[in-house]
Amino acid sequence: MADLEIASASAADLQLMRDWAEEEGWNPGDSDRFAFAVADPRGFLVGRRDGVPLACISAVRYGSGFGFVGFYIAHPSVRGRGYGIQLWRAGMAALDGRLVGLDGVVEQQDNYRLSGFRSAWTNMRFEGVLPAAAPPADVELVDARDVPFARLAAYDRRFFPESRDGFLAAWTGLPGRAAYAAVRDGRVEGLGVIRPAAAAHRVGPLYAATPGIAAALLHRLAATAPGEPLAVDVPDANPAAFALAESLGLAPAFETARMYTGPVPDLDLPGLYGITSLELG
Template sequence: MTGFEIGGASAADMEMIRAWADEEGWNPGDTDRFAFAVADPDGFLVGRLDGEPVACVSAVRYGTGFGFIGFYIARPRVRGQGYGIRLWKAAMSRLDGRLVGLDGVVEQQDNYRRSGFRPAWNNVRHEGVPQAGDDGGVRVVDAATLPFSRLAAYDRKFFPEPRDAFLSAWTGLPGRTALAAVRDGQVEGLGVVRPCSGASRVGPLYAATPEVAAALLRRLAEHAPGGEIAVDVPDANPTATALLAALGLVPTFEAARMYTGPAPTVDLPGLYGVASLELG
């Protein structure tokens, strides 16, 4: 493996990683990289062979006890030659001592098991145009009109560590729409839609009830070209799966949410769509 070096990703590398993920059919958001960069500026690694980028991975630290692996890609011409596993080991070393999560595509899940990961649930991508309906009196507002501290506190119900910097960028980047459901002054739902190469991705999608989730989905779809959206739904929340089917969205892709230890305690009944398969 002479000539193979691992280093941190540059801004240009982040754009390259996004393009690689698109080639894999993962449909990442057009501007996700800008939010990812603030989540953990040193959390993206690139492997170079004789100076040419051939592999990438993210190993993002959250708080003091959690980490998330994503964007694990080796270019087709170097697969099976050991470069990817060297990069993987560097990523896992960066997260040593933490509970680590990832969303593993089907063909890689056995490899992740050998690295100590165990499945917690599947995130199943549902795509389509939500059927029209009555919002049932759910009050939906621009999330930017609420104090950010309230949004961050709400996000903590669904994620094992604070991620305020990431959430601020994720909800506020140009071209995105972040909506919140509010009742009696309390946040009861939050959703973000972002442009992608394919169907616009919705995530996260949090809701106190299916009615709140449906109202948010319909309103978010108004900001997607042709109304077509994609949501990564935990199958551990059967109410969410049933709602997406009732709204006319169909499964197109799945990845196993896996952890190196017991799954963290989060509000699964309120989790209708994860923020990102790449960073959790």
């Protein structure tokens, strides 16, 4: 095993990482990489040998105490040669001293446990086609871009360990995607974003004060891509979210585990109906 030259990813590398993730069957959003770069421009690493990219990882820093790992991929042609572990060590070194989270695929979870991660909950990706439907009578669904951003950011902070304003602004505002907020009596009580992907359109985050609001957001998001399948990664830490996905006829398709290196953050799990991104949390 030769050492890799490990460096921060370029814009072209981010596209490559997205393509590799698609080849793994993870179905990343078509434009996710633009928001990812805003979150932490130095948080994406690529390992090369003789100029050829062989492995990658993201190790994104949030605030002063949290980090999230994703995009941990060695190209299939070089697996088993130790290149992946070199990227893993570089990514974890960049997050040294922080609480670190990840969403691990089933086949890698034992390896993550060896690195000190412990499971907090299971995410199940549910997929299917939904019709449009009216929201509850006392709730208004509005374009999230029309909601003062400070209110959106404060709401998002209930579901994530650190503020992530730059990422959130890009995530909700990128062209080609739709974001809706549920508002009741002037309060934000739900948020959902849908973005196109190679397979099913991806939904995330999906936050809601009640199952009815979550269902209304899902139906409204589905209406932006009529007749097309959507996919949402649902945490079993919120049993109501699992029950809702099943009641809507969505089918389980893909499983990961949310894992942390330390105490599970204090999040509004009863309001978390769909995680934002497997790569960035």
